[in-house]
Amino acid sequence: MTEPERLRADAVRNRTAILRATEELLTRYHPQQISMEKVAAAAGVGKGTVFHRFGSRHGLMRALMQERAQDLEIAITTGPPPLGQGAPPRARLLAFLTAVVEMVARNKGLLAALGPAAPVTAVPEEEPREAHPVYRSWHGHISHLVHQQRQDLDADMLAHVLLATVHSEPILNALERGDGNRLIRTLHDLVAGLMPNP
Amino acid sequence: MTEPERLRADAVRNRTAILRATEELLTRYHPQQISMEKVAAAAGVGKGTVFHRFGSRHGLMRALMQERAQDLEIAITTGPPPLGQGAPPRARLLAFLTAVVEMVARNKGLLAALGPAAPVTAVPEEEPREAHPVYRSWHGHISHLVHQQRQDLDADMLAHVLLATVHSEPILNALERGDGNRLIRTLHDLVAGLMPNP
């Protein structure tokens, strides 16, 4: 993805310790109950180290998110169909949505921890900063697939709508209750209504 | 809606002063930049008064939301078609989604200020508290209409998916840019795919 950014041995060790501690905390507590001090303590480092490495709470969550999303990214770019190239757009979209929901379900609190997908900065009059790379990637993929089959639709907005699903608290709760299949089926119904089987 | 809850004259005055001050702030700043102290100062009261009346930040936002949603509530229960009773489910659903999007667009920051639609309480092991009344009402209405025409669909989940739209930060940004019509059209396309014209 990005530059390897040669880090010192202890820095690498602490980096992964922080990431592992964070995901461990995420499985046990609601995101908003996880303070940066708790993360630091759980990782066995000082708070300064966490901020030195990740810059901010949001940066930490984003790094974790990117780590989790990497496999999916590879699958859609270089993997076999239907996720990868080769299958018709409709099949690829269905497979992708399924994969996203399963990924989110496995990492329940993570998306919620990322917050509104666009941090509010201290500077009052800043432009609405764009979403994190993972969101951009997912959105681009979906809108691309939709556009391939239905140029008459607003693929851009439709992709936002489909992804909104995965940011909604009630739906995240449903996922936590194991209702992932219901969500997948509903998304499939929606897509089926728009992209008729060839 | 609920009991009138007779308040003292000064309490009523301060209550509306706080609500008006809050919406005025919401039009000018991002929700997360609005602290309760700022609200109190803008309303010309003490912070204690705000908390005495609304209990918490979330309570204040919820009260404001309910105030805004009242007109829509009335329109769907006792108003004329297609919002009110009398029109076929598909038409009522399209009209309702349009009304919701327009309402949200008019009150940009408000939904964002409400946060994840389910506050995280201090008590760690509490059940995921249910969403605020407005969300419940909207969800019930949508799922009811869907169910009328398509008993084979998961109306409950579908309603969550459609409403998720309105909680998504990227989509709220789009609304702020005046793209409300794009969103409405996209939602209409989705519904049209699922509920064929009679």
Added chain:
DNA sequence: GACGCTACTGGACCGACGGTCCAGTTGTCG
């Protein structure tokens, strides 16, 4: 193996915030 440069470390510290508390005030009702 010793050395010095530099990146890394970690905990004290800061300002802001949500929320609590309570002494003083002010409507309301008999």
Added chain:
DNA sequence: CGACAACTGGACCGTCGGTCCAGTAGCGTC
């Protein structure tokens, strides 16, 4: 008009995200 309860508001508290910087320890060099 008097008394009581409800309301008021600002001082105060604990916590949090983030900063700072003196101390430390890897890493390349000789």
